[in-house]
């Protein structure tokens with residue numbers, strides 16, 4: 001029988017530790033007193049990691065070396081966009097790395113893993129057929145429509161997580177990250193989304209500050225969550241400055257709202273993150289004052 005008791009974490013392996021989310025996560029975990037082994041393809045290695053393994057997450061020997069003395073895993077290493085490789089390489093790298101990391105961790109008796117899935121596991125945001133989601137707010141049960149190798153790799157990673165849990169009893173949280181960036185980049189993307197709302201309508205103009213991503217990962221490592229869980233994440237609001245329901249009515253007409261979306265609230269349903277992890281995003285790309293002023297100007301009542 002699997003023991004889901006959370007003991008204080010001694011050492012966590014972070015794969016993809018040199019990346020956007022990996023370096024922030026490494027810093028956050030170290031700040032919480034957790035010792036980190038970083039697996040990175042190449043320098044620059046993240047500051048704060050106590051051990052660094054230069055290696056490839058798809059290679060069994062590299063992952064075996066990185067798992068020494070580890071009691072939990074954060075697996076982020078991946079080719080993070082379909083255009084950053086051939087479809088074959090994107091799919092092969094992402095699914096092989098996830099299988100390799102979870103299988104080896106499971107075989108060694110590691111009891112907890114967090115992996116990076118993506119909002120693209122739905123297959124909808126980058127779908128070249130222009131399909132719209134079946135409904136808003138987007139949740140973990142939304143029907144998928146997969147037609148690119150990256151989205152497929154992320155959906156496959158979620159299935160791999162369930163297989164690893166069934167076989168080795170390793171509890172896995174697979175986060176469906178939306179766009180995750182630091183504030184300066186988010187501000188640029190917000191401007192671009194404002195100029196062309198259709199650009200990100202299918203992901204509900206969702207985003208997450210990198211600091212919130214790191215905090216969510218820490219919660220997923222330390223809260224008593226059992227089984228294989230897919231969890232959607234988002235900032236509390238959207239990249240846009242207009243009320244969300246109004247934007248959806250204009251840019252996604254005909255897509256039903258399963259429940260009302262109030263004011264500037266996210267179009268992602270983050271109930272599961274709240275209930276299982278106690279997670280609520282803390283950072284917004286918008287200055288609250290701007291939002292209040294805009295609501296006043298447009299005559300909208302701000303429903304706090």
Ligand SMILES: NC(=O)c1ccc[n+]([C@@H]2O[C@H](COP(=O)([O-])OP(=O)(O)OC[C@H]3O[C@@H](n4cnc5c(N)ncnc54)[C@H](O)[C@@H]3O)[C@@H](O)[C@H]2O)c1
Nearest residue numbers: 016018019020021056057076077078080116118177179180
């Ligand atoms: N940032 C986002 O907007 C976003 C959104 C959804 C999902 N994700 C997922 O989150 C994870 C982290 O994303 P990120 O934004 O930090 O990406 P990133 O590109 O900044 O970091 C990924 C890191 O993984 C490394 N890597 C790639 N292949 C590897 C391999 N075979 N072995 C070892 N390391 C390898 C890269 O060198 C890089 O340092 C990825 O799995 C990505 O698909 C990111």
